[in-house]
Amino acid sequence: MEKGKTMRIVIFYLFASFAFPGFFSFADVNYLEVKIQQENPDNFHFVVMADRTGGEQKGVFEQVISKVNLMCPSFVVSVGDNIPGYTTDVNEANRQWDEYDSFIKNLNVPFLKVCGNHDISNEMQADVYQKRFGSSYYYAIHKNVLFLFLNSDDPSASIDPMLQKEVNEEKKKLKEIARTQGVTPEGLVRLKKLDDKNRDMHGGKITDAQFEFVSRVLAEHKDVRWTFVIMHKPIWKLTSPPANWLKIEELLKDRPFTIFAGHEHIHTYTQKNNRDYIVMCTSGAGGMPQSLPGVYQHILWVTVTDKEPVIANLLADGILEKADIRSIDKDGNSKNGIDVKKIVEEFSGK
Structure with missing residues (x-):
């Protein structure tokens, strides 16, 4: 030297x-x-995955599964819409769940899910779900942290076909605005109106039986470190939220908690009474213009500490295997392959 x-x-x-x-x-x-501080044995990590279906992008969900395996969380929770659904054929419903199970078996850690409107859209689908997975709402505890998995369509609601047609037409117009003009004030205003109409069209329900279940679980586990509530629809956003949901929020108010939902295919974050309410975008689904803020394939990486959870938003395209080496264009997008001519021009200052 x-x-x-x-x-x-x-x-x-x-x-x-x-x-x-x-x-x-x-x-x-x-x-x-x-010398580093000794790691707290009560700390742990888990992943939140978003909707797989609803404008499904074939192959993306399977890729997300492989990326989650790289990160070795303790377990994964999902906010629902696991299958395409919306079928009255029992054999088709079971075929879709068989396909789903074939994807999940490749995950190296436990997978805990809630049902979405695609999973249970009629009585037959609800029956298939119950036979395959048991109750559509349940709870789990890990290292004195409570996880509440709720059914936000209990029972599933029928959709007005005329209102559905209006929403679909508005979606087409919004996509055209995004494609030709990008993000504009007019487009954002129309998106907000579409969100409200679409949300109220799908609605959401919590039965008395499910409320009693939640009330009992919360009463039995008053001293947990934190409570996570996982459900599909962000029913707190409805013009008139279900009465039983408002009662659940009242029960939660005196404890630390975080809520995860999906359904809307746009990632949003809000706080109510200093608590996090997070709506996921997608982990395989699609349907919304990618030029809009909050539209991407992603997961959340949650670190539970002795204080409050630390939540990182990770884009699926940003989680790469050790041998996945790429170039990045000027806009920050990853590219496969090598453009030799461009590399020479950059080095020669052209």
């Missing part, structure tokens, strides 16, 4: 030992021991 370089390293080590006493320890000038 060059004499000047050795001197600089020694000076750095001496500076570090004086500036950060107790943090760095040196057996000799070529050895560095870093």
